[in-house]
Amino acid sequence: MNNKKMLATMAGFAVVALSLQACSATGGENNGDAVDGSGKSLNVLIAANTLYPTEQQSWFDDVSAKFEEETGATVEFETFASANDELTRIQTSVLSGQGPDVYSLGTTFTPTAYSTGAFVTLGDEEWEKVGGRDKFVPASLGISGPDEANEIGVPLASRPFALAYNTELLAEAGFDAPADSWDGLLEQAKAMTHDDQYGMAVAYADNFNPWKFIWTMSLQAGNPLVVDGEATLDDPTTVEAYRTYFEWMTVDKVVDPSSVGWQTAQAVAAFADGNAAFLPMTSATSAVTFDKSAVAGKYAYATMPLIAPGETSAPQGAIEAATIISGDNIVVANYSPNQDLAFAFIKMLTDPEQQEIYFNTFGEMPTNAEAAETIQSENELLAPLLDAGAQSVGTPFSGAWGDVQLALGNVVVQLIPAIASGAVSDAQIEDQLKSAQESAQSALDRAK
Amino acid sequence: MTVTTAQSDRRIDPETDDAAGGGTQLRRKKTRGLDKRNRPLWMLAPGGVLMVLVIVIPVLLAVFISLLDLDQYSLREWIRAPFIGVQNYVEAATRSSMFHAVWLSVSYSVLVAIITLPVGVAAALAAQNRFRGRGFVRSVFLIPYILPAFVVGTVWRTMLQPGGVVNSLLETVGIDGGLWLNGPQSYWALVLVQAWSSWPFFYLLVLSGLQAVEAEVHEAAALDGAEWWTKLRYVVFPYLKGPVALAAIISFLHNINSFTLPFVLFGVPTPYDVEVLPLLTYLSSFQSFRFGLSAAMAVFSLALIAIPLAIYLRAVKLDTGDEGHKK
Numbered sequence: 001m002n003n004k005k006m007l008a009t010m011a012g013f014a015v016v017a018l019s020l021q022a023c024s025a026t027g028g029e030n031n032g033d034a035v036d037g038s039g040k041s042l043n044v045l046i047a048a049n050t051l052y053p054t055e056q057q058s059w060f061d062d063v064s065a066k067f068e069e070e071t072g073a074t075v076e077f078e079t080f081a082s083a084n085d086e087l088t089r090i091q092t093s094v095l096s097g098q099g100p101d102v103y104s105l106g107t108t109f110t111p112t113a114y115s116t117g118a119f120v121t122l123g124d125e126e127w128e129k130v131g132g133r134d135k136f137v138p139a140s141l142g143i144s145g146p147d148e149a150n151e152i153g154v155p156l157a158s159r160p161f162a163l164a165y166n167t168e169l170l171a172e173a174g175f176d177a178p179a180d181s182w183d184g185l186l187e188q189a190k191a192m193t194h195d196d197q198y199g200m201a202v203a204y205a206d207n208f209n210p211w212k213f214i215w216t217m218s219l220q221a222g223n224p225l226v227v228d229g230e231a232t233l234d235d236p237t238t239v240e241a242y243r244t245y246f247e248w249m250t251v252d253k254v255v256d257p258s259s260v261g262w263q264t265a266q267a268v269a270a271f272a273d274g275n276a277a278f279l280p281m282t283s284a285t286s287a288v289t290f291d292k293s294a295v296a297g298k299y300a301y302a303t304m305p306l307i308a309p310g311e312t313s314a315p316q317g318a319i320e321a322a323t324i325i326s327g328d329n330i331v332v333a334n335y336s337p338n339q340d341l342a343f344a345f346i347k348m349l350t351d352p353e354q355q356e357i358y359f360n361t362f363g364e365m366p367t368n369a370e371a372a373e374t375i376q377s378e379n380e381l382l383a384p385l386l387d388a389g390a391q392s393v394g395t396p397f398s399g400a401w402g403d404v405q406l407a408l409g410n411v412v413v414q415l416i417p418a419i420a421s422g423a424v425s426d427a428q429i430e431d432q433l434k435s436a437q438e439s440a441q442s443a444l445d446r447a448k
Numbered sequence: 449m450t451v452t453t454a455q456s457d458r459r460i461d462p463e464t465d466d467a468a469g470g471g472t473q474l475r476r477k478k479t480r481g482l483d484k485r486n487r488p489l490w491m492l493a494p495g496g497v498l499m500v501l502v503i504v505i506p507v508l509l510a511v512f513i514s515l516l517d518l519d520q521y522s523l524r525e526w527i528r529a530p531f532i533g534v535q536n537y538v539e540a541a542t543r544s545s546m547f548h549a550v551w552l553s554v555s556y557s558v559l560v561a562i563i564t565l566p567v568g569v570a571a572a573l574a575a576q577n578r579f580r581g582r583g584f585v586r587s588v589f590l591i592p593y594i595l596p597a598f599v600v601g602t603v604w605r606t607m608l609q610p611g612g613v614v615n616s617l618l619e620t621v622g623i624d625g626g627l628w629l630n631g632p633q634s635y636w637a638l639v640l641v642q643a644w645s646s647w648p649f650f651y652l653l654v655l656s657g658l659q660a661v662e663a664e665v666h667e668a669a670a671l672d673g674a675e676w677w678t679k680l681r682y683v684v685f686p687y688l689k690g691p692v693a694l695a696a697i698i699s700f701l702h703n704i705n706s707f708t709l710p711f712v713l714f715g716v717p718t719p720y721d722v723e724v725l726p727l728l729t730y731l732s733s734f735q736s737f738r739f740g741l742s743a744a745m746a747v748f749s750l751a752l753i754a755i756p757l758a759i760y761l762r763a764v765k766l767d768t769g770d771e772g773h774k775k
Contacts, residue, residue, distance in 0.1 A: 087734050094524050112737070115520045205609075205629070207715045258611035261629060399520055403736050410717040417631030417719075420610070443736065448521040 035344040037073025042341050045089060045100035047328070048079035051288055055361050062357075067348060073341050093333065094118040101336035102345060104328045107143045108395055108405065110153045114145060115399030115448070119152040119331040120339060121145070129343035130154055130350060140367040142394035143325045153329025154346050155367035157358060160389035161212060161304065161323040164271060164279040164286060168298045169197070178278065181307035182217065182244060185278065189254040192277040199254035201276035202245075203267040204412065204419060210245070211408035212281055212324060217241035219393065221308035222317035226396040226404060229447065231440035233407065234433045237308070239426060242411060242433070244309040246424045260420045271295065280304060283326065284363050284385050300381060303388045322391035327367065365389055403443030407436035514743035523739070536744035544732070545723060546745050550752055553725040556639050557703035561696050563643045568650020568695070569688070573680075575651075576658050593648035601712025604641045605629065608713075630719040638710055638722050642703055649702075650695045657691035658684065693764040697757070704753060725749055 049056040056079075064075040078100060080086040086109070093099025094116050105113055113119060120126065122144070127133040133141070140158050145151030163185075165178050173192045179185045189199020203209045218225055221237035232238070248255050256262075256270060268286050271279035272293035279286070281304065290299050303322045307314055314320060330349070332342040348354055355371035358364060365386060366372045376386045395401055411432040418424040514536050516522075522529035540546045575586050592600070607613045608628035615625035628637040661684060669679045707726035710718070716735060718727045725745070732742035 091523065091734075095526060097524075112520055116524050117521075118524050205715075207717070258609075260627070261610035261612075406717060406731075406735055413630070413717045414720055417627055420627045420631070446519065446521075 035071050035340050037071040037338070037341045037344075040073040040338060040341060042067070042073055042075050042102065042338055042345055043078065043100040044075055044102045044104070044345070045078050045080060045086075046104040047086065047106075048081050049362060051285060052362055059357075059361050063349070063354070066354075067345055070348060071341060071344055073338075075345065090116075090118075093335075097335045099335075100333065101338045102330060102332055102342045104156060104330050105153065107153075107325050107327050107329055108401065110143050110329050110331075111146075111395075111397045111401050112399055113331060114150075114152050114397070118334050120334055120336075122151045122154070126343060129340070130347045135350070135369060136367050137369050137372050137389065139390050139392050140325065140327065142392065143397060144329060146397045152331050154331070154350060156328045156330045156346075156349060157362075157364040158325075158327040158367050158389045158392075159283040159285065159364055160326055160385055160392055161281045161283055162301045162385050162388045163304050164282050164290070164299055164301055166271070166274065166277050166295055166298060167300050168295075169274075169277040173277075178302045178305075180305055181312060182220075182305045182309040183307075183312070185280075185305050186244075186248070186252060186254065189248075189278060190252060193254045196275060198256050198270075198276045200248060200278045200280060201262075201267040201270040202248060202255050202259055202280065203262045203264045204249070204255075204259055205261045205416060206263045206267075207409065209264050209267075209281055210412040211405055213245050214238065214241045214408050214411075215324065215395070216304060216321055217244060217309055219319040219321040220306060220314065221311070222315055222319070224319060224396070225408075226398065226401075226440075226444065229398075229444050231404060231437055231444055233404070233440050234430070234437040238433060239429050240309055242415075242429045243424070243426065245412075246415065246419050246429075249419050250422050250424055260416060271299075274298075284365060284382055287363060287381070301384045303384055303391065306391075319393060320391060321393035322388045323393075325392045325394045327364065398444065398447050400440070400443035400447040404440040407440045407443075411436050510743045511747055513740055514747050516740045518738075518740040518743075520737040523737070526739075529740070532740070536740045537748060539741055540744045540748055544741070544745065545720075545728065546725075546748065548720075549723055549725040549728040550749050552635070552721075552723065553704050553749075554753070556635065556642070556724065557700045559639050560642045560646060560703050561699045563639070564647040564650050564699065565692065565696065567643075567647045568652075569654050569692070571647070571651040572654035572658055576655065589651055590648050592645045593652075595645065597645065597706070597708035598712055600641065600645045601709050604637075604644075605713050608637055629714060630721075632721055634714065634719050634722045638713065638724075641713060642706065642709060645709070646699060646702065649699055650692070653691040653695040654688055657688045661687045689764075697760065697764075701757075 060075070060077040064077075067073060067075050080089055086105070089099070090103065090105075090113065103113075103119075122130075136155055137158070140155035141151070144153040144155065163178055169192050170176075170178070170188075173188070175188055175191075179188055186199075191199075193199045215225065218235070218238045218241050221240065223232055223235045223237040225232055225238070249257070249260060256275070259267065259270070262270075264282075267276075267279060268282065268289055270276050271282075271286075272289050272295055274294040284301075290296060306320050306322060308318065330346050332339055332346070336342055349358070350368055352366075352368050352371040352374070355366035355368040356374065359366055359371070359375055365382070366375060372386055372389075376383050395405070398404075411429070414432055415424055415428060418428055513526075515531060515533060516526070516529040517532045517535075518526055518529040571589055575582060575589065608615075610627065614628065618625040626633055628634060665683060666679075669683045674683065705726060706724075707730065710722055710724050710727055711730070714722050714727075716727065716731060718724075718731070729742045729745050732738045732745065
């Protein structure tokens with residue numbers, strides 16, 4: 001009897017839970033070709049902008065109003081605070097088959113999102129709905145999918161990495177512009193290091209920044225790190241990349257000794273205080289900080305060096321990677337009942353008008369070719385960043401990339417004590433790279 | 449004292465009955481049977497359902513997931529993820545740093561409990577007697593405990609970084625602080641920060657224990673001419689055995705599960721010296737998307753920690769519910 005009552009109660013719970021799920025799953029319907037969203041609402045998950053929180057809020061309102069004008073539907077924005085928050089949200093939605101209709105994803109996360117199979121593949125029809133594939137800067141499409149027939153991500157914004165430099169310090173030292181090779185850059189940095197001033201500001205303890213250096217230098221030396229599902233992290237070119245990166249601190253002493261514990265914000269702050277001549281691997285968003293700092297009007301951007309460490313010209317097989325394809329891709333969830341509306345929304349955001357608004361509001365580069373051209377012609381300072389974007393190379397499009405990236409970053413994390421002690425031996429680097437190679441390869445072997 | 453007598457009386461009764469003869473025994477059985485039948489057990493149903501929903505189902509799910517090859521490729525239809533038996537357990541035991549992580553978690557949790565216990569007891573003793581400003585002191589003592597772990601982590605991270613306040617202070621007395629957020633010292637940084645933020649928990653429980661000591665006991669001790677240390681050692685401390693044992697176990701479990709503080713302090717990827725279990729599980733789940741593997745780690749560690757825990761609970765009699773009577 002008691003058991004029966006308990007069973008009945010549990011069954012009741014289950015019925016309520018199922019009906020609630022059913023309610024939330026039927027939010028709207030597909031209206032065929034015409035996009036009429038009257039009375040509907042589109043849910044969009046996007047990263048919270050910590051630099052411009054108020055501007056982002058008003059951008060949400062403006063975009064929603066504009067979209068309502070065009071389609072009759074409003075846009076409900078939800079934000080996530082960090083990459084981890086983003087992951088958790090996506091996982092929950094993927095698992096439950098309900099949640100936002102549209103997601104804005106970081107580019108390096110796109111392969112992982114693709115591997116879940118939870119997002120709409122963009123065929124000709126879908127590309128047409130967003131205004132055509134050819135309206136985008138070609139390089140920005142490099143990480144939309146494993147190949148052209150299987151793309152899921154529409155590029156929304158581009159944040160290419162480049163080198164910021166202090167024009168005043170360079171001029172004092174007699175340099176016109178930053179060198180185009182890593183060795184050249186190091187020589188310039190040495191010439192500008194004296195007293196409390198350092199040649200470079202580098203965030204060794206950042207969770208995301210260091211692996212990008214290693215990736216860039218390895219590619220420039222001809223090692224793409226992943227080739228046909230095989231990891232090549234233990235290649236001598238990668239050892240050389242780590243050695244160069246560490247020796248800036250241990251041997252060349254062109255970085256602040258404290259930077260062994262720095263995160264990106266601290267490196268940006270050091271450059272903004274005028275204490276460093278170069279800030280490598282930074283994006284356009286740093287301009288916001290610089291314009292309010294001691295280096296306002298005294299800084300410029302350049303593309304990162306393109307010639308690998310130890311070389312004077314690009315070696316054979318080199319991949320001239322100025323930066324990873326960095327920025328945001330926008331994807332539509334498979335389970336969304338509002339897919340037509342979603343594509344109409346993406347079209348609106350990636351058209352020149354909204355792309356320019358996006359750039360003017362947040363300082364992030366357009367992915368729309370026409371808007372990029374307009375901005376390049378109007379904004380001399382940021383032109384090198386657009387150049388860098390055009391020379392960007394996508395990280396390998398594999399669901400295993402997250403693990404490879406983690407393994408690359410982990411090498412730096414585990415060697416921080418050695419860097420701080422003043423010497424990192426090749427044996428230490430090779431030892432760490434051995435386990436990085438193993439974990440990267442094991443992730444690649446699991447890739448489906 | 450009265451309680452003990454009443455309890456032993458009750459315990460003796462049935463034995464007398466037994467000695468009295470089989471008839472009485474039969475009656476007793478009958479009465480007991482009736483009692484059992486009439487107990488309104490259905491009233492436990494809401495609690496039971498809640499327990500099934502909140503504890504039993506998630507644990508069973510975790511065990512189930514630990515037997516699947518569940519990752520980003522199979523996440524969408526997770527129920528159909530390939531069943532791989534104990535392979536995840538084998539991988540966790542042989543090819544991951546799980547044992548290292550379990551050792552780190554357990555050792556640092558025990559250390560923190562050992563460090564915070566005397567601090568908490570001392571603070572409680574100091575704040576027990578009336579003095580001017582006692583309320584203020586008691587409030588100040590609680591600050592580390594009520595600060596969110598995120599804030600504690602951020603503040604200490606800033607203080608402990610190279611060139612930070614801690615190293616500058618050490619430098620003024622001629623000590624080179626070295627690296628606190630990576631390398632061997634990071635383990636001690638974790639112990640220090642966790643101890644700083646969790647000692648008021650001991651303080652709170654001990655204070656409540658102290659307030660349970662009746663005034664008569666103090667009077668009796670005074671009449672017998674007990675010195676403060678004798679009084680503390682033989683009169684007050686026995687009262688604190690229960691609260692301290694409870695505080696020790698809760699603090700241990702809390703530290704074993706502590707994720708936010710090490711995550712904020714050290715970030716991900718985590719330095720090997722502080723790769724505690726919650727961080728390793730997080731890394732496997734949310735960075736590598738190996739949900740099956742991380743569930744296996746979680747289940748494995750649950751068993752690993754539950755065994756000594758059960759022994760401890762039995763030893764301090766926190767599991768029988770009658771430690772109050774044994775004081």
